[in-house]
Amino acid sequence: MIARSRCKFDATCLVLVGFLLFMAAPLCRAQSADVAATPPMGWNSWNHFAEKVDDAIIRAQADAMVSSGMRDAGYLYINIDDTWEGERDAQGVIHANGKFPDMKALADYVHSKGLKIGIYSSPGPQTCAKFAGSYGHEEQDAATYAAWGIDYLKYDLCGLRDIMKGADSPDAANKIMVNAYLKMRDALRTTGRPIVYSFCQYGDDAVWRWGASAGGNLWRTTGDINDTYPRMATIGFGQAGLAKFAGPGHWNDPDMLEVGNGGMQAEEYRTHMSLWAILAAPLLAGNDLSAMSAETRALLTNREVIAIDQDAAGKQGDRFSAEGPMEIWTRPLADGSKAVGLFNRHSGALDMQVNFRELGFNGAVKVRDVWGAKDLGSMQGGYKVQVPGHGVVLLRVSE
Numbered sequence: 001m002i003a004r005s006r007c008k009f010d011a012t013c014l015v016l017v018g019f020l021l022f023m024a025a026p027l028c029r030a031q032s033a034d035v036a037a038t039p040p041m042g043w044n045s046w047n048h049f050a051e052k053v054d055d056a057i058i059r060a061q062a063d064a065m066v067s068s069g070m071r072d073a074g075y076l077y078i079n080i081d082d083t084w085e086g087e088r089d090a091q092g093v094i095h096a097n098g099k100f101p102d103m104k105a106l107a108d109y110v111h112s113k114g115l116k117i118g119i120y121s122s123p124g125p126q127t128c129a130k131f132a133g134s135y136g137h138e139e140q141d142a143a144t145y146a147a148w149g150i151d152y153l154k155y156d157l158c159g160l161r162d163i164m165k166g167a168d169s170p171d172a173a174n175k176i177m178v179n180a181y182l183k184m185r186d187a188l189r190t191t192g193r194p195i196v197y198s199f200c201q202y203g204d205d206a207v208w209r210w211g212a213s214a215g216g217n218l219w220r221t222t223g224d225i226n227d228t229y230p231r232m233a234t235i236g237f238g239q240a241g242l243a244k245f246a247g248p249g250h251w252n253d254p255d256m257l258e259v260g261n262g263g264m265q266a267e268e269y270r271t272h273m274s275l276w277a278i279l280a281a282p283l284l285a286g287n288d289l290s291a292m293s294a295e296t297r298a299l300l301t302n303r304e305v306i307a308i309d310q311d312a313a314g315k316q317g318d319r320f321s322a323e324g325p326m327e328i329w330t331r332p333l334a335d336g337s338k339a340v341g342l343f344n345r346h347s348g349a350l351d352m353q354v355n356f357r358e359l360g361f362n363g364a365v366k367v368r369d370v371w372g373a374k375d376l377g378s379m380q381g382g383y384k385v386q387v388p389g390h391g392v393v394l395l396r397v398s399e
């Protein structure tokens, strides 16, 4: 409209508008990279506690995040998912329900531990669990979150789908969705508080193509994960081809971790962590941190795996090859080395082999077995290794 009123809407105008948008883009990106320069790490209440989450649980998770060493390993956000929402008052201001007597005090507590706190809402009138969403109250809600001291918002499509159904066409429905995400982006920006903005709309309408320009710091690429190998593997290995859409400030999100929730074997959880690290995925633990085993803690806090996930270059990895159930995934890292995951999706052990020349290395390479925490020495050619069923051998290879 502005362009039309100032000049005839012709090719020159389009070029001008395009140029202005191009110049503005790095500014927007720089803003979002401030809060998510590397994939966000933390914890979310949904996978383990679902609707049982309350103030006491959040405090206990924050305590455990610190005492378990997870904070020092890089986990920062304590995120309250759905079911915290109460009623709106006469002015339309949202209040938490009885499970959360004082959100500001809770945020202060979490902050006092050197952590950050996240919350959840929907662009629709209702959330997935049928609590109040932000529809028609976006600015008000963003202001409330900022006043509480919230640092992260997961914005879950759910209730907006009913409104989208009223649209004339799929394109019009998608426009309603994108506009709803833009509306909350603007509302969050208006608060002036840095708040990580997490889209949760299950990967609809190829969100990876427009998520960053709509202000998303991360966007779910799929439906919900659950604590089983088939679901985790379907989601994780299904991320092939999405690498080019991720980077500092804007990440693909294959959903939260199930590590430690008990439904998978240790080998399978190692696959989960390794794949998520290669994918530069957000690492949001979803177990009960206050009651985790030493094994779970070791899986979640492995420094070398986290270093791959949080690599400064921010380049997501991708599938390099697939031979039936044997998949090799690689991720280029800032120091010129590569993370190489040899994944066996079959239930029994299989011999796998990787050829370093094919991976782009000429000559001898240094190879480190990441989970084994062992230097395997200098190698020429390739490496052959037996990979356990549903398991992984994760290597860091350098020239």
Ligand code: GLA
Binding pocket: 046, 081, 082, 127, 128, 129, 156, 200, 223, 224
């Ligand atoms: C959806 C989301 C989940 C969780 C629930 C809460 O299913 O994908 O991650 O937030 O809603 O109701």
